[in-house]
Amino acid sequence: MEQLYLDPAWMGQGIGSRLLVQATAALRIVKLHCFQANTDARRFYERHGFRPEAFGAGTTNEEGLPDILYVRRA
Template identity: 30%
Template sequence: MDLRMAKPADAAALAELGAHSFVVKFGHLYRAEDLSTFLAESHSEAKVAREIADPRMRVMLAERDSKLLGYCKLIMACGWPEHARGRRPIELKQLYTDPEATGQGIGARLMDWALEEAAAFGADEIQLSVYSDNPGAQKFYRRYGFDKAADIHFMVGEQRDEEFLFAKML
């Protein structure tokens, strides 16, 4: 498996994988209108292209034989300043893997990269949002030293999901 930084030409593939991964894992929880609105806002090719071009973001891809297996997005800024404990917190925005490739160490490789990138940036805290009813993801993040810092919410269209803010001090 190879890791590489995303390029503008990767926007369509990233948008497709992000939408597919979200729908496979969570699509059944939402009304069609809410899911459609969310995907158009959060996983469009245009949105991903803006993220790749944003100097405040880092987007790392995991590939095998030129096939996209997963990605991780870091925002070099604080997503929830009201809950920050560090002086230079950043946000892990998404760590997604292809649902058909889960269990192959993709998430671990991307998380290792995210922690190294955060340290190189000089961050002293990483924050992330995780769905309250996603124990598998919570277990994964806890394995890396993240703990629940607050109850927050996440909007998918008009539906409000209860989420947990997880954070790790570096």
């Protein structure tokens, strides 16, 4: 999976959680990047067991924004 976004109008209804569970159910380790400024996404991933592993300055993403590598291990 390249990206996971949910239209704000659909947030808070469990849809993102169901998508994440379905997409990662068979994986023992899941890694993803999230922008540091995206506090809603950060809370979402942390609620689902992801932990920050590395903080970047944005030199490795197209937007050039500071990011976080999150990891969840089964």
